[in-house]
Ligand SMILES: Cc1cc2nc3c(=O)[nH]c(=O)nc-3n(C[C@H](O)[C@H](O)[C@H](O)COP(=O)(O)OP(=O)(O)OC[C@H]3O[C@@H](n4cnc5c(N)ncnc54)[C@H](O)[C@@H]3O)c2cc1C
């Protein structure tokens with residue numbers, strides 16, 4: 001009966017971020033928040049494991065004050081309780097700071113048998129947090145999983161890598177990161193959404209984690225963030241006759257020397 | 260004296276890492292130590308100009324299990340910069356080593372230089388929507404993906420090679436390893452690509468794209484969903500932030516929406532063409548030419564027209 005913890009990040013939905021043509025800066029003023037895409041797979045996987053094996057799932061997130069918006073959403077997806085750390089430091093946190101904060105929180109609220117992360121966060125896509133947590137907590141790490149199962153204390157998994165798959169197994173506790181193909185996250189039902197408001201959430205204050213000031217200083221800082229714009233011809237054929245469109249496209253390809 | 264460390268379990272990528280390592284050596288005036296998991300790789304890296312190459316000899320076969328041993332070498336060399344090949348295993352090892360070093364790390368760096376005691380890297384944010392510069396205080400770790408750099412020519416004087424026995428993580432048991440088939444294709448070197456997305460309703464329908472690719476002398480590429488979720492094509496063929504980066508002369512995108520996570524892998528293509536039923540699909544903004552239409556109607560016509 002594993003005790004699971006899912007780490008999820010509350011990120012901006014990149015589809016709502018616009019690039020300002022004047023200076024290529026990003027306009028996120030209309031961007032809504034979302035649970036980082038692959039973290040929904042991590043949450044689902046933990047929920048499935050517990051439905052099958054018993055045990056419990058908690059969730060943990062570190063973000064700015066906006067993380068509060070995520071609590072009901074995450075609880076409607078399965079976890080029994082969510083712990084949240086809201087602090088301005090998250091705005092500029094790098095993977096080192098994030099892992100320091102999460103590891104300290106896990107030491108406080110844990111121990112857990114299985115700590116699940118997504119493959120990468122949809123904004124930074126650092127793909128670092130799971131391995132960093134394993135180093136900080138001194139427990140093994142299995143990344144990029146397409147399959148995961150638990151039997152007693154043994155966690156078995158299939159990793160999917162560039163050159164193939166590998167089967168690995170380990171005795172809990174362990175940190176894992178999952179791929180999107182591992183499952184299809186549920187769309188919470190009305191009952192689950194309503195149930196979420198009855199589930200507990202607990203704020204953890206950063207100051208209570210016993211971190212040293214230097215643990216919160218990012219080692220990687222980002223600057224000159226510029227939207228990427230492509231200059232393309234945008235010649236679009238949309239006549240009702242597909243044959244005409246095809247003929248025009250063929251002429252276009254010929255003019256480019258491609259056929 | 261501090262040094263520069265490189266590591267990749269992928270021999271070709273390890274050789275490519277020597278190029279930024281040699282550039283950083285110029286500006287930092289620090290020696291390069293190359294870590295390798297085979298003696299042949301260690302020798303090859305020494306021949307490319309690593310001052311010292313270390314063959315990490317272990318009984319364990321699980322590559323990720325070397326992370327602590329790599330950290331020990333990094334520590335011994337008092338590394339100021341650690342460059343690790345950005346495979347999935349490499350990224351896992353790199354992040355572990357960075358945490359053990361208490362260091363910052365930049366993922367998938369496209370360019371690297373040192374300025375004012377910091378490693379400056381360019382990389383993408385929001386899966387490619389934006390580019391930024393990331394400055395990491397030294398000591399710093401960076402991962403670099405395959406083909407970001409070309410391997411350097413052989414060095415005038417090769418470095419020394421040493422072999423050390425290391426312990427790997429015995430907590431993890433490695434079972435069956437199954438290589439993926441179709442590793443022979445390399446879409447990154449293809450001059451033309453026909454890329455398919457979820458607009459195809461079933462696997463058999465990919466035949467339409469194959470026929471078009473055949474007349475164009477193009478290879479097939481795809482979106483993540485086609486490879487990872489549907490398993491219709493091998494993962495070596497999917498393009499994007501978590502897949503391949505390609506720069507063909509022609510990228511013909513069929514039934515794919517053109518989300519940024521995909522486009523970041525193909526937006527340096529010379530000419531992009533889109534076929535999509537939805538006029539508002541983002542792929543049209545990214546395309547030089549496009550047809551708004553049903554691929555089931557357009558592809559057979561296009562294939563026939565090009566055959567003539
Ligand atoms: C962190 C992260 C990383 C990711 N990495 C990648 C990555 O590396 N690579 C990648 O590809 N994706 C990646 N994705 C997923 C990406 O966001 C998109 O979901 C994906 O690229 C969309 O795939 P698609 O275009 O095949 O499908 P869809 O977005 O579903 O598009 C299908 C398109 O087909 C069109 N269509 C439907 N029927 C027809 C028809 N009959 N004829 C013509 N057109 C038709 C539709 O109009 C639609 O535009 C990532 C996502 C995240 C969150």
Ligand SMILES: Nc1ncnc2c1ncn2[C@@H]1O[C@H](COP(=O)(O)O)[C@@H](O)[C@H]1O
Pocket residue numbers: 007008009010036038039042060061062063095098102116117118119120121124125126127128129130
């Ligand atoms: N601020 C955060 N709070 C909780 N979990 C996080 C946070 N940042 C990253 N993670 C977890 O770590 C994974 C990888 O993130 P990253 O290393 O940023 O790509 C995510 O998918 C989450 O599971």
